[in-house]
Amino acid sequence: MPTRDQRETALEAAGYNLFGLRADKVIIDLLTDSGTGAMSSAQWAGMMLGDESYAGSRSFYRFEDTVKAITGFTDVIPTHQGRAAEKILFTAIVDEGDVVPNNTHFDTTRANVEYQGAEARDLVNAEGTDPAVILPFKGNMDIDELRRTFESTGADRVPLVMVTVTNNSGGGQPVSMQNLREVREVCDEFDTPLFLDACRFAENAWFIKVREPGYEDKTPREIAHEMFSLADGCTMSAKKDGLANIGGFVAVNDSDVAAQCRNLLILTEGFPTYGGLAGYDLEAVARGLEEVLDENYLKYRIRSTEYLAEKVYAAGIPIVRPPGGHAVYLDAQALLPHIPPYEYPAQTLAVELYRNGGVRGVEIGTVMFGRPDPNGGPDEPAAMELVRLAIPRRTYTQSHIDYVAEVVIDVASEAEAMRGYRIVEQAPWLRHFTARFEPIAPGGGGS
Numbered sequence: 001m002p003t004r005d006q007r008e009t010a011l012e013a014a015g016y017n018l019f020g021l022r023a024d025k026v027i028i029d030l031l032t033d034s035g036t037g038a039m040s041s042a043q044w045a046g047m048m049l050g051d052e053s054y055a056g057s058r059s060f061y062r063f064e065d066t067v068k069a070i071t072g073f074t075d076v077i078p079t080h081q082g083r084a085a086e087k088i089l090f091t092a093i094v095d096e097g098d099v100v101p102n103n104t105h106f107d108t109t110r111a112n113v114e115y116q117g118a119e120a121r122d123l124v125n126a127e128g129t130d131p132a133v134i135l136p137f138k139g140n141m142d143i144d145e146l147r148r149t150f151e152s153t154g155a156d157r158v159p160l161v162m163v164t165v166t167n168n169s170g171g172g173q174p175v176s177m178q179n180l181r182e183v184r185e186v187c188d189e190f191d192t193p194l195f196l197d198a199c200r201f202a203e204n205a206w207f208i209k210v211r212e213p214g215y216e217d218k219t220p221r222e223i224a225h226e227m228f229s230l231a232d233g234c235t236m237s238a239k240k241d242g243l244a245n246i247g248g249f250v251a252v253n254d255s256d257v258a259a260q261c262r263n264l265l266i267l268t269e270g271f272p273t274y275g276g277l278a279g280y281d282l283e284a285v286a287r288g289l290e291e292v293l294d295e296n297y298l299k300y301r302i303r304s305t306e307y308l309a310e311k312v313y314a315a316g317i318p319i320v321r322p323p324g325g326h327a328v329y330l331d332a333q334a335l336l337p338h339i340p341p342y343e344y345p346a347q348t349l350a351v352e353l354y355r356n357g358g359v360r361g362v363e364i365g366t367v368m369f370g371r372p373d374p375n376g377g378p379d380e381p382a383a384m385e386l387v388r389l390a391i392p393r394r395t396y397t398q399s400h401i402d403y404v405a406e407v408v409i410d411v412a413s414e415a416e417a418m419r420g421y422r423i424v425e426q427a428p429w430l431r432h433f434t435a436r437f438e439p440i441a442p443g444g445g446g447s
C-alpha cells in the first residue's frame with residue numbers, strides 16, 4: 001500500500017504517465033481489463049495438458065475446434081495478442097490510400113491501419129459520442145455515413161469494414177444485431193468484407209440478449225454465433241473475452257486471405273499451429289472462450305460493472321451512461337469544464353485518482369486520440385474526454401470496488417482546484433503509452 005508521498009514520487013518519476021508506474025505502486029489497478037483477469041481452475045488445469053509440439057500440437061487443434069465452433073469461420077490463425085492479428089490482417093489486405101471504416105477504432109487498430117498508409121475512419125452513431133444519452137446500443141455504426149463513405153471513396157479503396165464489439169473506445173457500448181445486419185447489407189451492396197473486432201464478443205452478446213427484442217430466450221453462445229455469421233472474419237484479443245493472460249487470433253472465411261496471413265505469421269509470430277503462443281496458452285484460451293459464454297458469468301460480469309457505475313453516478317459524478325460491459329467511463333469534460341482538451345482533462349483526472357487513492361485508470365481522450373498540431377499549436381481534440389476504469393475479470397471483490405467509488409467521489413469533490421498538463425515528450429504513434437507530462441501551474445504560467 002504505497003503512501004501518498006510515495007505515490008507523488010512515483011508520479012513525478014513516471015512523467016505523470018500512469019503507464020510508467022510500477023504495478024506495486026498501485027493499490028487498485030483498473031488500467032485495463034486486458035490480460036489482467038484471474039484464470040479459472042479449469043484453465044490452469046488445461047495448461048498442464050499443453051502439447052508443446054512445434055507443428056500440429058493437440059493444443060492447437062483444441063483451440064481451433066473451439067474457435068470454429070463459436071465463430072463458424074473456416075480458417076483460424078493464432079497470434080500472441082489482438083494487435084498482432086490486426087497487423088497481419090491489415091498487412092495482407094489494406095493498401096496505402098485505403099479507407100477503413102469502423103464504429104470506433106481501438107487505439108492499436110487505428111495505429112495499424114495508419115501504419116499501412118490508410119485512413120482509419122470512425123463512423124459511430126451520433127448518440128455514441130454523447131456520454132449522457134441513455135440508449136441500449138450506443139456502439140452502433142451510422143449506416144448512412146457508411147454508405148456515404150463507400151460512395152465518396154469508391155468501394156475499391158475500402159478493403160474491409162470493421163465493427164468493434166463492444167465499442168471499447170466509445171465507452172464499452174454494445175452493437176445491436178439489427179445494426180450488424182444493416183452493416184452487412186451495405187457491405188454486400190459494395191462487395192466488401194465485414195470483420196468484427198471481437199475482443200468483447202461475449203459481453204456484446206449478453207447486451208443483445210437483455211436489450212434487443214427477440215433475443216431474450218437465446219443463449220449467449222447462439223447470439224455470438226449469429227453475430228459472427230454476419231461477418232467474413234474477425235480479429236480477437238483473447239486477453240479480453242478469451243479470459244486468458246495472453247493470446248489472440250485472426251479468423252476468416254477466405255482461404256486466400258488466410259494463406260497470406262499464415263505467410264506473414266511465420267515471418268513475425270511463429271508457425272501457424274502456435275502463432276507466438278505456447279501450447280499451454282492455446283489450452284487456456286480454448287477453455288476461456290467456453291467459460292466466457294456462461295450466462296451466470298456474464299450476468300455477474302455486467303452487473304458488477306453496473307454496480308460501480310451506480311455508486312459514482314448516485315454521487316452526482318458524470319459518467320458514460322448506460323455503463324458499458326467492461327468498464328466505467330468517467331466524463332472528464334463534464335467534471336472539469338475549466339480544463340480545455342489540449343490541457344488533457346481526462347489525463348488530469350486519471351492522475352488525481354492515483355494520487356488520491358492509488359487507483360490507476362486510463363485516459364481515453366485527447367492524449368490517446370487527439371492529433372498533435374504539426375506547427376506546435378494546440379492538439380486537435382478527441383470526441384470525448386474519458387477516464388476508463390476497466391474492471392479485470394474475476395479479480396476484485398465488492399469491497400475493492402466500494403473503495404474505488406469512495407476515491408472517485410473524493411477526487412471529484414476537488415474538481416475545481418485541478419489544473420491540466422502539457423506534453424513534454426511524445427512518440428509519433430500510440431503516444432499515450434510513453435508520453436511524459438508536466439503539470440501546468442495554477443494561474444496558467446509554466447512550471
Ligand SMILES: *Cc1c(COP(=O)(O)O)cnc(C)c1O
Pocket residue numbers: 034081082083084106108109164168197199236237238239240248
Ligand atoms: C485490446 C483490444 C485490441 C488489441 O488487443 P491486444 O491484445 O491488446 O493487442 C483491439 N481492439 C479492441 C477493441 C481491444 O479492446
